[in-house]
Amino acid sequence: MGHHQEKEALFDGLVEAARALGNGRRAELIDVLAQGERPVDELAAEINQSIANTSQHLQRLLRAGLVCSRRSGTRIYYSLASPAVERLWRALRDTAEAHTEALGDLVRAYVGDRADLNMITRDELRRRLRQGDVVVLDVRPQPEYDAGHIPGALSLPVSDLKSRLREVPQGGEIVAYCRGPYCLYADEAVQMLTDEGRRAARLEEGFPEWKAEGLPIEHPTT
Amino acid sequence: MGHHQEKEALFDGLVEAARALGNGRRAELIDVLAQGERPVDELAAEINQSIANTSQHLQRLLRAGLVCSRRSGTRIYYSLASPAVERLWRALRDTAEAHTEALGDLVRAYVGDRADLNMITRDELRRRLRQGDVVVLDVRPQPEYDAGHIPGALSLPVSDLKSRLREVPQGGEIVAYCRGPYCLYADEAVQMLTDEGRRAARLEEGFPEWKAEGLPIEHPTT
DNA sequence: TTCTTATTCAAGTATCCACTTGAATAAGAA
DNA sequence: TTCTTATTCAAGTGGATACTTGAATAAGAA
Missing domain, CATH: 1.10.10.10 (Winged helix-like DNA-binding domain superfamily/Winged helix DNA-binding domain)
Known part of the structure; x- marks a missing residue:
């Protein structure tokens, strides 16, 4: 041997x-x-x-x-x-972010500067969901919402957001989420909603990370 | 953007x-x-x-x-x-072991069958260490021992084991450890010791996994 | 059956990669 | 300084890889 x-x-x-x-x-x-x-x-x-x-x-x-x-x-x-x-994919991202200085530039080139973006943590969202004073928006493409989403979230793909703005309930603050840290959908949604005078924030990372933490999900197409 | x-x-x-x-x-x-x-x-x-x-x-x-x-x-x-x-390296190994059927054959071809190998877990080793009735043997090359090892372990590289067998304290059971799941040093050591009539076991995985779990280590060459 | 649609296969090309060999650095010893 | 040792660099070769194009399957509809 x-x-x-x-x-x-x-x-x-x-x-x-x-x-x-x-x-x-x-x-x-x-x-x-x-x-x-x-x-x-x-x-x-x-x-x-x-x-x-x-x-x-x-x-x-x-x-x-x-x-x-x-x-x-x-x-x-x-x-x-x-x-x-x-x-494995998450470990790879973590390693890349931690060690290749050049990556910071690449991230900035693609996602821009998130310093002024309203961002909330998963913990914070869970608290707000329990209080019930928040509207959660899934801005990924429809099939991804269908495959599983955060309980109570509304499906409203960014591509449709402009034309379907009136569907977003008035009142509470809006939290948009998407695929993960390198996805811009939620960033764009927050921008659009803020421009409309709504209070909106982006959930940190995305749905896979929510699911990976064992947090509740809805409709995994059983 | x-x-x-x-x-x-x-x-x-x-x-x-x-x-x-x-x-x-x-x-x-x-x-x-x-x-x-x-x-x-x-x-x-x-x-x-x-x-x-x-x-x-x-x-x-x-x-x-x-x-x-x-x-x-x-x-x-x-x-x-x-x-x-x-x-990252551990995540890669986990993924590979979980998903490519062919890998099982490759592992068997290299490490052989460990079914009959006396193997103990990290938890078990910690218990035994507290009781004090165990001799821990670091069978990796000397420089790796010098860079850090399990507290109380004796350095005895497999390459020297045959000629230095008498240095292994009599009495307690011997636990040998090495680099990790794909390292054969501890397997060889256990085999050699067993052939000599000593009671010996291999620690599951290796030193990096012990360290990664936050368990105590000695002499990280400060 | 034929037609359509979704996917895979096969061939071709430019690029990248692993390893070899032999020369070039660069630090330390004499 | 010269000599030695550890490492890197540079050039060359055979093989893998990413993407393209166009043809081949294979399931379903008409």
């Missing part, structure tokens, strides 16, 4: 998941799939790639065991293989 | 750490560095690669922010950049 060749093969095997995650487009796929299962064409649109290319990326993830797929009629739905994959 | 180009750049940046980890030899380096800092030539020997190649791998890890280096006289010592890197 235990000669070089087997050791190399073992470690080569261990890093397969890292290689699968080691591509920006595939990471985007994982980030979207953390919201719930999606068919190939929708995923391709989400990451702005051709369907053929997206399909090949998905098969790479499949081979690495990070996702699984199921056929339903004419479409094939992909989803994360398990919560371990989400943990 | 937030157009495709910046989003792609951000995710490309986020996965840099995964790409750096996405090579078996570099993963071996991380696994060794999780024991403590080491100079280039020793690392090259550990992963059975040329020094030039090892140096280039280390620089890749350096660029990704996973390790850092310091010069001391004529040698350059590399070490993990932070505990976040250890967490």
Whole structure:
């Protein structure tokens, strides 16, 4: 037992998941799939790639065991293989944020400066939900809301927000949430609502982190 | 803010750490560095690669922010950049073990069958340590012991074990530990000791996991 | 059956990567 | 200074990777 060749093969095997995650487009796929299962064409649109290319990326993830797929009629739905994959993706983000100085610039270039953005923690949102003086807005695309959301949240995708502003209940403060720390949907929603004179805040991070903490969720399409 | 180009750049940046980890030899380096800092030539020997190649791998890890280096006289010592890197490496291992069926075969090919190996948990070892009826053996190479070890452990690298068997105190049961789940040193030590008629067991996983749990350690070379 | 739609497959190209070899630094010792 | 040792750099090679294009499946509708 235990000669070089087997050791190399073992470690080569261990890093397969890292290689699968080691591509920006595939990471985007994982980030979207953390919201719930999606068919190939929708995923391709989400990451702005051709369907053929997206399909090949998905098969790479499949081979690495990070996702699984199921056929339903004419479409094939992909989803994360398990919560371990989400943990890996989160550990990767944490490491990247902690150590590559260059990343700060990349984050700023994409999300801008959140210093002046009204942001509340999960704990704070739970308190407010118990008090009942808050409107929670899920601004992700509809299928992601359907796959699971914070209890009592209203689905109002950012893409529709401008035209459906009147649907947002008057009165309480509004808390918008989306996919996670690198998703801008909630930022845009808060901006739009604030411009309309409403009081609005962004939930820190997003739905997968809420779920990962074991907080209550609604309608996981049972 | 937030157009495709910046989003792609951000995710490309986020996965840099995964790409750096996405090579078996570099993963071996991380696994060794999780024991403590080491100079280039020793690392090259550990992963059975040329020094030039090892140096280039280390620089890749350096660029990704996973390790850092310091010069001391004529040698350059590399070490993990932070505990976040250890967490990432552990998350990767967990994901790999959970999802790629093929990995089971690779593990068996390298470590063999541990079913008949006497293995004890960290909790059990702590209990035994409090009772004081146990001899703890650190069978990793000397420099790794020097960089930190379980309190009261004796340093006895497997490579020296055969010739230094008489140094192992008589009486109590022996618990050997090493680098982690994919390290064979403790397995070999237990085998050797058992063959000598001693009662011996392997600690589950290894020193980094003991340390990560916040358990007491000795002599972190302050 | 044919037609449509969603997905995968196959071939081609430019780029990146791992490892080798041999030369270049750079710190310390003599 | 020269010599030694540890490490890095640079160039070269075979193989993997990302994306494109166009063809091939495969399920469902007509």
